[in-house]
Structure formats: structure tokens, C-alpha cells
Amino acid sequence: MTTEQVAKKVVELTKKQAWHEAVDQLYAKDVVSVEAQGMGGQSPEKRGIEAIRGKADWWVATMEVHNFKVSGPFVAHDRFVVQYDVDVTDKNSKQRFQMSEVGVYTVKDGKIVREEFLPAVGT
């Protein structure tokens, strides 16, 4: 798949919140995933498709999703960007929160080899 095809597939699957399908179809085995901050003192950087699958498991188990808006993709060369606007309740803390972030993805040989998540910052 080209970068644009991978990008469109990410948008299609995340709109359906089909996280595990996205991981299985689109991610390289040795993918690197970088969050803005690590959770609970963990590193913000995870390596390998099993770690990504674990993040998907955690998200589905933890979050009650009220609204999940996906915008984009924006595509050039081996890179694409997707924006996520999320309204969720953490099932553990019962806290509801809204969050906007972008994912910056790098594609190699038709698979995602790197993803970085950047939260919106107030100006």
C-alpha cells in the first residue's frame, strides 16, 4: 500500500474504532509508538506490535467513548497526519474529559513503522 492508502485505511478504521483491525493490518512488527507522556512513570516510547496491541486493549477496556471525531488524513511522501477529537469517560476514575491530538505516522514498505501522538496545546 502507498502512504495515502495506509492513511485512508487508518481514518476508515479509527472512525469505526476498529483498533485491533488497524493494528493487525497496518502496523510493522517493529513499530515504534511515542506518546507525549508515559503512563505511571513508564517510558513514553513503546516498541513492537504487541505493545501497540496492548495499548488498544487498554483503551477499549478503560474508556467509555461518547464521541470520537477523526479528521484528515494529511499526506506527503512517507508521512501522514490524522487528528482525533475525543470525548470519553475513564471507567475507573469515572472522569469525563475531552482531548484533541494528532497522530504523526511514518510508513515504510506499506506498513506504519512509527507513530507519534501530539496533544493540542492552548495558545
Next chain:
Amino acid sequence: MTTEQVAKKVVELTKKQAWHEAVDQLYAKDVVSVEAQGMGGQSPEKRGIEAIRGKADWWVATMEVHNFKVSGPFVAHDRFVVQYDVDVTDKNSKQRFQMSEVGVYTVKDGKIVREEFLPAVGT
């Protein structure tokens, strides 16, 4: 400046369309700038702050701006993303067009060392 400070300054200056101020204050001398496509058969990749200044000169000389919306920034680690929604008329061709793209910026030692522009792709 931190990545977040540089990102906020980019948003502040591009909202004012203060392109030359942005170049002078925020860009590293050896910055690399990557467009989705090179113009007129040129490489999509430009190197050096003089090339960026040239792009700013070209933009100001060529485009009549009807609307210029800046969204973001999104920030994590050494990276930030800004979205631009533009409504302009090319003064040469008289063609008016709308364009959405994101800039993905990399910061080192308080200066922008790389920028990539990714246009929106229809899904």
C-alpha cells in the same frame, strides 16, 4: 525556547502572516523544508534559511489572501504540528483556491530544523 514556546510563536506569527519575522526568529540556518511536491520540476526539499526566506517572498508576492486560519499547535517532545486552512487567489493565474494542510515541525536547540507540509487528502 522550548518546543512548546516555538510552536506557540509559529501560531502567533502565522496568524498575523508575519512570515519574515517567523523565519528570522524561529528557523535554524541549516533548516530543511519539505513540500508535498516541488514546484515546476524542482525538488520538494529545500535546505537553508535563505531558501525558506525565498519561499516567504514568493508567497507574499504571489498570493492574495482572503482567509488564513491557523489551528493548533499540537506539541510533544521535539515535534509540533500546526494546521493551515487557506483561501487565496494566485495573482498570476487569477485562480482562487482553498487548501488545507498541516506543517510538521522538528525543533532542536530552540530553532526549527525541519518542516514538512502535508496537504489534506479526500477520503
